[in-house]
Amino acid sequence: MTNMKAVIANGPKDYKLISDKPIPTIKDGETLVRVLTSGICGSDLKMYEGSEFYWGVGGRARRGVIPGHEFIGSVVDIDPSIARDQSISVGDVVVAEQLVACRDQCWFCKNGMEHKCDKLVIYGQGIDGCMAEYMIYKKGSWLHKVPEGLSPTYAVLAEPVAVSVHAMDRAHLKPTDLVVVSGCGTIGLGLIAAIETYYPDVSIVGLDYFQFKLDLAKCIAKNCTTFNLSDKTVSTIADIVRKMSGEQNGADVFFECSGSPDSIRAGFEFVRKCGTFVHVGICKEIHVDAPWNAISAGKELTIVGCNLGRHAWPRAFEILKKCDLSRMITHRLPLEEYSNALGLISSGIKVVLDPTLPAPKLLNDSQSLLPIANNHDKKQLKINDSVAFVTGSSHGIGRAIAIALAREGAKVVIHGTNHDSPSNSNEGTTMTLLAQELSTITNNNQITPVWGDLSTKESVQSVLNHIKYPIDILICCDGENINSNEVNTASEGKICNDTCLTISDSDTKSILNRNFWTTHLVCQSIVPQMIRNHQGHVIIIGSTSALIGQEKCALYTVSKAAVHQYMRCLATEVKSLGIRVNCIAPGIGTEQNVTNKPEHIANAVIQLLNMNFVHGQIIRVDGGEQIFSC
Numbered sequence: 001m002t003n004m005k006a007v008i009a010n011g012p013k014d015y016k017l018i019s020d021k022p023i024p025t026i027k028d029g030e031t032l033v034r035v036l037t038s039g040i041c042g043s044d045l046k047m048y049e050g051s052e053f054y055w056g057v058g059g060r061a062r063r064g065v066i067p068g069h070e071f072i073g074s075v076v077d078i079d080p081s082i083a084r085d086q087s088i089s090v091g092d093v094v095v096a097e098q099l100v101a102c103r104d105q106c107w108f109c110k111n112g113m114e115h116k117c118d119k120l121v122i123y124g125q126g127i128d129g130c131m132a133e134y135m136i137y138k139k140g141s142w143l144h145k146v147p148e149g150l151s152p153t154y155a156v157l158a159e160p161v162a163v164s165v166h167a168m169d170r171a172h173l174k175p176t177d178l179v180v181v182s183g184c185g186t187i188g189l190g191l192i193a194a195i196e197t198y199y200p201d202v203s204i205v206g207l208d209y210f211q212f213k214l215d216l217a218k219c220i221a222k223n224c225t226t227f228n229l230s231d232k233t234v235s236t237i238a239d240i241v242r243k244m245s246g247e248q249n250g251a252d253v254f255f256e257c258s259g260s261p262d263s264i265r266a267g268f269e270f271v272r273k274c275g276t277f278v279h280v281g282i283c284k285e286i287h288v289d290a291p292w293n294a295i296s297a298g299k300e301l302t303i304v305g306c307n308l309g310r311h312a313w314p315r316a317f318e319i320l321k322k323c324d325l326s327r328m329i330t331h332r333l334p335l336e337e338y339s340n341a342l343g344l345i346s347s348g349i350k351v352v353l354d355p356t357l358p359a360p361k362l363l364n365d366s367q368s369l370l371p372i373a374n375n376h377d378k379k380q381l382k383i384n385d386s387v388a389f390v391t392g393s394s395h396g397i398g399r400a401i402a403i404a405l406a407r408e409g410a411k412v413v414i415h416g417t418n419h420d421s422p423s424n425s426n427e428g429t430t431m432t433l434l435a436q437e438l439s440t441i442t443n444n445n446q447i448t449p450v451w452g453d454l455s456t457k458e459s460v461q462s463v464l465n466h467i468k469y470p471i472d473i474l475i476c477c478d479g480e481n482i483n484s485n486e487v488n489t490a491s492e493g494k495i496c497n498d499t500c501l502t503i504s505d506s507d508t509k510s511i512l513n514r515n516f517w518t519t520h521l522v523c524q525s526i527v528p529q530m531i532r533n534h535q536g537h538v539i540i541i542g543s544t545s546a547l548i549g550q551e552k553c554a555l556y557t558v559s560k561a562a563v564h565q566y567m568r569c570l571a572t573e574v575k576s577l578g579i580r581v582n583c584i585a586p587g588i589g590t591e592q593n594v595t596n597k598p599e600h601i602a603n604a605v606i607q608l609l610n611m612n613f614v615h616g617q618i619i620r621v622d623g624g625e626q627i628f629s630c
Contacts, residue, residue, distance in 0.1 A: 005355070006132035007338050009067045012050025017336060021066075021132065026077050029139030033073025033094065036152035038130040038335075038353040041070060041160060041186055042259065043282045045345045047125065051284045060125040068353075069098040069123045070159040071130030072152040073137075086143055093146040096137040098123050098159055099308055103140055115310040131338055133355045142310075147317050153352055154326055155317075157190070160350070161325070162309025162316040164190030167280045168198065169312070170304045171253045175201040180241060180251045180270045183258030184213040186328060186350050187280055189220060191255055193323045194315075196221040205241055205251065207263075209461055213349060216327055230461035234262075238269040248272045257281050261288045268294055268301070276302045330532075334358065343573055344528065381535055383609055384409030387469040391415045391454060391522055392477030394434060395425035397541060397586065400598035401475050401605050406442035408606060413467050414438065416451045454518040460525050470533055474526050475605065476519045476540045476563075500554045508555050515559035516566065523570060527579060534578035539605055540567045542585040544622050560585075564618055571616030580615045582608055587622025 006021040026032050047054040047061055054061035075092045088094055101109050101117035108116045123129040127138060137143060146155045164187055173179070179195065181188045184206050195202050206217040206226040214226035225244075227237045242249050250272030256263050259281030267277055268291055277295075295301045309316065319325075330348035333341050334357035341351045388405045392398040394416030406412045414435060422428030428437060431449035439447050452463040498511070519540055530536025545553055546560035564583055571581040586601050604621045608614060 004133040005335055006066050007068075007335070009047070009061065009063065009065050011063050012055055013048060015048060015067070015338065017338065023134050024128075024136045026079060026136065027139070029079050029082060031075060031079065031082060031088070031094070031096075031137040031141075031143065032077040032134060033137060034076050034134055035071055035073050035130050035132060035355050036093065037072045037156045038068045038355070039070030039156040039159065040068070040338075040341050040345060040351045040353065042345060044068065044124070045342055046259070046282060046284045048342050049284065051282070052286045053282060053284070054125060056286065060122055062126050065125065066128040066130070066132050066135070067124045068129035068131040069125065070156050071095065071123070071135065072146060072155050073130075073135065076134065082143070088143060088145065093152060093155075094137075095144050095146060095155065095158060095313075096123070096141040097144070097162075097308075097310065097313060099310065100127065100138045100140040112311075115308040131335065131353060133335070142313070144313050144317070147321065150317070150320060153329060153332065153354070154320065156352060157186070157320060157325055157328060157350060158313060158316045159309065160186040161190040161193065161319055162312040163187055163280065163306070164309075165194045165312035165315050165319070166309045167191055167255060167257075167278055167306040168194045170306050171255070171276055171278050173199050173202055173253065175199060177252040178203045178205070178241070178245050179253040179255060180205045180207065180267075181217075181255045181257060182207045182263045182267060182270075183256070183260070183281060184208040184210075184217050184226075185257065188255070188257035189213070189217060189325065189328055189349065190316075190319070191257060191280070192217050192221045192224060193319050193325060196223075197319050197322055198315075203244070205244070207237065209457070211465075216349075219327075220323060220325070228465075230458060230465055234266040234269060238266070241270055245272065250275060252276065253278060255280060259283045261285060264288055264290065268299070271299065271301060273299045274301070275299065276304060278304045278306055280306045332357070337576065340573070340577060344531065346524075346528065348528070348532075381472060381537055381609070381612075383473070383606070386472035387411045387413070387467075388473035388475065389413045389415070389467065389471045389526070390475040390477065391518070393475075394421035394431060394451075395427045396477075397598045397601050398475070398477035399427060399434075399438075400602040401477070402447070403438055403442055404599075404602035404606050405473070405475075406438060406444040406447055409444065410473065411446040411448070411469060412438075412444070413448045413450055413471075415454075415463065416449075417453055419451050421451065454522055455513045457521055457525070460518075460521045464525060470529055471526050472530070472533075472536055473609065474522065474530075474536070474538045476522055476538070478514050478518065478541075498553050498555050499551070503555055511555045512559050512562075515556070516562040519563055520566060523566075527570070527574065530579050531574065531577045536579045537609055538567075538570070538579065538581040539608060540581075540583045541601070542567070542583045542618060544585045544587050544620055544625060546585065547620075567618070568616055575615060580612075582614060582616065583618045584608065585618050585620045585622070587620070587625040 003020045004023045005019045008016050075090050100121045101114040102119045106118040121127050204224040209229050218224050251270045253276045254267040254271040255278045256267050257280045328349045331344050331351040335355040344351050388410045390398050390402045393402040393414040402412050402414045416431045419430050422434045428434040431451045435447045435449040439445050450466045453459045542563045543560040545557045546564050567583040
């Protein structure tokens with residue numbers, strides 16, 4: 001075999017899998033390995049999405065490179081001098097540190113700071129990385145044999161854990177310290193494991209939006225207290241931490257591990273006077289504002305940067321042997337599913353590509369995966385065994401859909417923006433009473449009311465925290481009150497003066513929030529959970545108005561058109577992962593036209609849920625209002 005499969009990064013959001021990349025051959029000082037495992041992290045996602053840190057002027061990334069900087073490989077060929085000096089043989093399972101340095105030519109390398117080498121390059125960014133079947137460990141790399149007893153899949157955690165160890169070292173911890181770890185992803189959890197291993201008396205506070213990550217943090221460290229940022233505000237949690245700290249009134253060290261600007265700004269609330277702020281995460285943005293007066297005159301903080309994990313790898317392997325971090329690996333996919341793997345990062349912890357796994361079946365020899373129905377003909381999603389979440393179900397179409405699902409035996413979660421949302425449309429008084437009413441109508445006592453705005457990630461998560469079961473069926477109607485002075489309540493929240501040239505900025509934002517943004521945020525929060533469960537069906541309620549131009553319904557039409565296209569893109573992304581995504585487009589004026597009632601839309605939803613070979617489609621339910629030729 002002379003060629004291999006490899007992912008090529010041609011630029012932001014322009015990655016391509018090819019199968020005719022020549023297998024590289026070694027030069028002086030190099031090692032060729034067969035890639036056994038390739039880890040994907042948040043920085044890989046930021047590079048894919050186009051962060052200026054990678055693609056801007058002077059950025060680390062190079063077009064045409066094979067991405068990926070976390071890897072484990074089996075030696076296929078090696079320079080004899082490297083084999084002799086490092087006691088490495090063909091067949092050994094070996095990892096190279098993620099950086100290549102000049103070793104002894106620049107001031108930094110001569111003084112033990114090789115990770116800041118003047119000629120530094122990073123695998124998967126400046127030189128070919130590991131999203132391939134084979135890769136070269138370059139001259140100037142530091143090689144480590146994987147200790148016996150660690151599988152390649154588990155050992156791939158050594159790279160992020162080494163970064164975590166370096167972050168711990170940079171903080172100069174003391175046994176009596178109270179530290180806050182913001183972002184319990186791979187780096188954050190690795191940091192908690194490192195502190196537990198080398199500073200077991202340090203008190204740790206973990207922050208994240210995902211409860212399963214926080215639960216894992218508490219399993220790793222006995223002195224770990226966690227807070228879900230979806231449940232409490234940053235200020236509330238900071239007050240609790242200050243009380244925990246006693247007289248010093250704040251944490252000794254704040255570790256920022258997410259790269260989120262909000263997390264960075266929040267850190268200055270947590271850390272005490274003369275405390276230490278350690279920034280570990282990679283920001284998508286080049287510039288992030290910081291309260292410099294508070295940093296200097298206010299608190300006189302020590303600000304510490306941290307990057308890579310040079311000199312920390314032996315301890316990283318020690319941590320992997322002592323602490324069971326295997327639950328950090330949440331997904332393992334074949335190389336061909338690199339795109340899906342990137343999409344799983346935000347909802348998982350460590351996503352792993354394994355080039356040794358068999359490729360999924362391909363359609364007509366293209367890179368398009370087979371429709372989802374082919375994977376699930378044997379186990380079709382049954383409505384009466386499902387949990388269904390219907391946004392905007394306090395009235396109208398959403399209410400009718402909730403009733404239809406309940407009659408089919410589903411556990412139904414109904415939603416309104418506020419507890420009294422049903423009263424706004426004269427279809428009830430409160431969400432609690434509406435749930436009771438629907439239970440009586442449908443003879444189904446498994447109807448749960450939730451309420452809350454869905455226009456921010458935090459508010460979406462707050463609503464979802466009240467849902468006890470994994471969601472199998474998601475119906476996206478609308479997500480929030482339109483908050484406009486120009487609301488026409490008889491038109492279901494449409495703007496009265498909705499024309500391209502006259503609509504106000506605030507009304508534009510409101511209508512886009514209601515119809516598109518909330519749909520995006522809800523899908524972004526729920527679909528990853530469906531992926532983990534390998535089943536789910538998303539139906540988004542669009543509109544036939546999105547298919548034509550209208551004189552006085554401009555932004556409503558635009559927002560619904562965005563919903564339609566969003567559905568198509570989401571359907572493309574998840575079609576190989578056990579999830580179906582479709583859209584139902586009611587006819588214009590559904591609520592008023594007696595020939596097209598909300599119940600008609602609800603019936604279409606039930607039929608679509610029972611059709612297991614329909615994916616990525618817009619189903620018009622308009623009584624023939626629009627008839628197009630194919």
